[in-house]
Amino acid sequence: ANATRDRLRIAIQKSGRLADPARSLLAACGLSWRESRDKLFCYGESLPVDLLLVRDDDIPGLIADGVCDYGIVGRNELDEQANARLEIGLSPAYREVRPLGFGGCRLMLAIPETWEWEGAQQLQGLRIATSYPAILRQWLSARGVEASVVELSGSVEIAPKLDTADLICDLVSSGATLKANQLKPVETLLDSEAVLAGPVRGFNDARADLSAMLLRRMDGVLKLKDSKLLMFRAAPDTVPALTRLLADAEPLVQLPGEHAEGISLQTMCHTAISWQQLEELERAGARGLMVLSVERSLA
Ligand code: ATP
Ligand code: MG
Structure with missing residues (x-):
């Protein structure tokens, strides 16, 4: 079943709770597709990675049979079918490769x-x-x-x-x-949450490099989920108070240059920032606060 292939095939839900977030995640990894008219198979354009759009129930079986290499599916569905296979003496033939942080x-x-x-x-x-x-x-x-x-x-x-x-x-x-x-x-x-499911064994053809690249890109996207870059100016003597308010963020970094309002600072926050936190920072002396979305990073 696990025939040699030079393109990677990923199964995702055709419609339902996981369909849109799964596509967005893959798009954020740099994948794009030419959509066929029936939209069951999407041919990968930017990379040799194709999509199969199916019911989520079918995803574990498609991986087990080697029809697809990866799938995005709820852990509940994956575990249910693994347990059902065990009951009749079959091994799961797929594994959870990454939790994806949506569909909780x-x-x-x-x-x-x-x-x-x-x-x-x-x-x-x-x-x-x-x-x-x-x-x-x-x-x-x-x-x-x-x-x-x-x-x-x-x-x-x-x-x-x-x-x-x-x-x-x-x-x-x-x-x-x-x-x-x-x-x-x-x-x-x-x-449960949505997970990337994949084969138990690795690939020994062109899919090996593609798969490694996809996982690396996915890690780069997932790591920065909810991350924001926070930029502002402040007088140097307010920095200790601002640092205390930003205890959960990475250490403040000073950018070069001087302004009437003091120095320029930035930090990465890996948790969601509320309006209230921004207002507290402003009261503590931060000026020109900007919250920037961060899309991806390499390790
Ligand atoms: P399909 O037509 O693909 O078989 P479905 O009806 O089985 O669709 P959905 O209802 O779209 O599936 O749910 C897909 C997955 O979303 C679930 O398997 C589960 O992992 C996740 N999920 C998150 N929240 C819920 C919820 N409140 N109820 C059901 N599923 C949820
Ligand atoms: Mg289903």
């Missing part, structure tokens, strides 16, 4: 609001609806609990109301869907 959510057990949560033992003999049966079975068996797993492909949260299950195990981000269905989350089975 948790796979959680949720029970009716009126119940008291007393721990996993309470689940003995109950029916649990989920789209993640393999992860759930693994979690239950690790705790010695025998419950019946009701596999549903969607609308899991209405199962208790329909009496097809007693409780559910589903993805949660804000928790609003659970609340709307009179359910409350009680246990986390998996912390």
